[in-house]
Amino acid sequence: METISFTVSFKGKSIPFTNWAVSTTVGHVKAKLADETNIANDHQKLMWKGKILQDDQATLDTLAIPAILSKAKFMLTGTTQQDQAAVQQLDKNIAALQQRRSTPAKRPSQQPRSVQDIKYTFHRISVLPEFQQQDKARQLLERLRDDRGVRAIMNQRKWSVGELIELSPFEVSILGYNRNAGQLIAIRLRTDDLTGFRHYDSIRKVLLHELTHNVWGDHDDNFHKLNRQLNKDVVSLDWTAHGGHQISSNGAYYQPGIDDDGLEESGPVTWEAGSYRLGGETRVNNSNSATLRREQAAQAALSRLTKQEEQEMDEGCGS
Known part of the structure; x- marks a missing residue:
């Protein structure tokens, strides 16, 4: 199973995601972020290339090829x-x-x-x-x-x-x-x-x-x-x-x-x-x-x- 590692930027800090399957959904990423930031899934705004990822069922490999995902940062905003x-x-x-x-x-x-x-x-x-x-x-x-x-x-x-x-x-x-x-x-x-x-x-x-x-x-x-x-x-x-x-x-x-x-x-x-x-x-x-x-x-x-x-x-x- 192909995996990637990437980071999510939140309030000046980087939250690492190491060796995650490319078939992982956006919803699974948000679930981990909820644990890390105390921001509930429905209050998260997870952004990729300036666009808010609204489809929690979308998988990471549908956003871009793994090589690109591994080099770029996602950004999270939201209200704790x-x-x-x-x-x-x-x-x-x-x-x-x-x-x-x-x-x-x-x-x-x-x-x-x-x-x-x-x-x-x-x-x-x-x-x-x-x-x-x-x-x-x-x-x-x-x-x-x-x-x-x-x-x-x-x-x-x-x-x-x-x-x-x-x-x-x-x-x-x-x-x-x-x-x-x-x-x-x-x-x-x-x-x-x-x-x-x-x-x-x-x-x-x-x-x-x-x-x-x-x-x-x-x-x-x-x-x-x-x-x-x-x-x-x-x-x-x-x-x-x-x-x-x-x-x-x-x-x-x-x-x-x-x-x-x-x-x-x-x-x-x-x-x-x-x-x-x-x-x-x-x-x-x-x-x-x-x-x-x-x-x-x-x-x-x-x-x-x-x-x-x-x-x-x-x-x-x-x-």
Whole structure:
């Protein structure tokens, strides 16, 4: 009987499958993964070449020839029983918070520029009352709401979100959460140790991830294609609307190191616990156009979506 060995990637770790018969079914693979990860079969999303394997009766040798299977990784995403309980508790906490809080005093804010800004936006913002620096948390949510790139995306796609709230930092396994395709979006703002706040650009990427759930539920190819597009649009729509310049005649914006899927394979930006570490040299140029291009390139670099980020946000999504 012909056998193969392969691995399944889950939350940055590799789960080995050694000498498994090529006639093994996807369901048998999921059964082992259930034991290894505490994710029930029906909550698993086992992916091969970007596609979710939905037929549990399919055998491994029907996916590809054994030589190919042995060299490639499967990827697993899913919600553990603990995470499911955390999401259920999150819903309860949100409902309790909404019941007991009084209407907050109106804060001065920038006047909306158009009817679209009023209609296609986050209609309410809430922070956690039990933590310090509530003003800082609110400012971060307001910055997300008023971000020119985010606002342009909301207007372009006619998205309206009922409420944008701060997600409890105690939900350590969850970065973001979208309830009912935009009824409510929760984003984790604070660091795990509660000493500060996550980097704005990493928070915005999680927001774009959750906004993608307005259209697509599963983390499949359709989801990732739209999410990658939003990460490009958040820069390009901002710059084109506010005096930015195109770098090439085809309308492209300067984003070095991008592969065909729009993901960064390598480069100066590193995902590190919700923050970014920038490297590389900066050339000084006193001309306005050079400065603008440099600022645009820096902003594009921060907004690039790496494959590692994409996977970590899939795994940290409570939607």
